[in-house]
Amino acid sequence: MKLNLAWIPNSLTLGNMLLGFISLVFSSMGSISNSQPFFFAGILILGAALFDGLDGPTARALKVTSRLGGELDSLADCVAFGVAPGFLAYKAFFSGMNVAFVGYEFDVGVAIAAIFPLCAAYRLARFNVSHEPDSFSGLPSPAAGIIVALVPVFFPVMAFRFGWKKIALIIAFIVTAFLMVSTIRFSKPQTTIAKYFSGIRIVLLILFFIAVIVVFRKWSIFIFIGIYIVSGFVSFIIQFIQDRRY
Numbered sequence: 001m002k003l004n005l006a007w008i009p010n011s012l013t014l015g016n017m018l019l020g021f022i023s024l025v026f027s028s029m030g031s032i033s034n035s036q037p038f039f040f041a042g043i044l045i046l047g048a049a050l051f052d053g054l055d056g057p058t059a060r061a062l063k064v065t066s067r068l069g070g071e072l073d074s075l076a077d078c079v080a081f082g083v084a085p086g087f088l089a090y091k092a093f094f095s096g097m098n099v100a101f102v103g104y105e106f107d108v109g110v111a112i113a114a115i116f117p118l119c120a121a122y123r124l125a126r127f128n129v130s131h132e133p134d135s136f137s138g139l140p141s142p143a144a145g146i147i148v149a150l151v152p153v154f155f156p157v158m159a160f161r162f163g164w165k166k167i168a169l170i171i172a173f174i175v176t177a178f179l180m181v182s183t184i185r186f187s188k189p190q191t192t193i194a195k196y197f198s199g200i201r202i203v204l205l206i207l208f209f210i211a212v213i214v215v216f217r218k219w220s221i222f223i224f225i226g227i228y229i230v231s232g233f234v235s236f237i238i239q240f241i242q243d244r245r246y
Helices: 007-029 036-062 067-094 108-129 141-154 163-181 189-196 200-245
Strands: 098-101 104-107 135-137 185-187
Touching (some): 007 067, 067 108, 108 135, 108 163
16 A cells, blocks of 8 residues: 655645744734744744745655645645734734724724735735746745744844834835735746756855855845845846847
């Protein structure tokens, strides 16, 4: 009897969703006076990204890829990189933005935070319908979720509760959300590295990563993600110019 090993990658996928759910629980316990739960909520989203990065390669290595696994992965990603980051952002940064309207007060922060899971859900559904083997259409939801998760992990929550930093965070949050549903092409890092880097180039790339981490420390992950996002815009501009020339 052939042993079905599909449970291994599926367990990793469910672990991704579980960490996203626990992140929601931690976010619900946080407040302005007690911001530590927000730190752990962000860490859990990063952990979910690790599980998400392992389930696909594990399924391919074991030759147990399936449509069920793909659908399960999208559902898990929606929770871990859509709902969890959106709720974390609301509780940590956007709650209490009350605006009076026709005698009632509405928390605008809810509307801002809701943009993230809505965009993540649409992006994942679009990916399930159609996607390219060597690129992503729109910023991948794990990358977007990681961006939000890193803020309370690396910086004090109170720094973004008021003033220009809060405005900048709101703008960055909305831009990140809409990048997910954009049609900008983002390369798959593993495909790009395999295609363009080998031998000495791999060594130089690793040395570059190490140098950035040593010099910029906690900012290094934002620099790497920023380079990735900029590469998508550059690719979009080049393609736009080429389409207009011919």
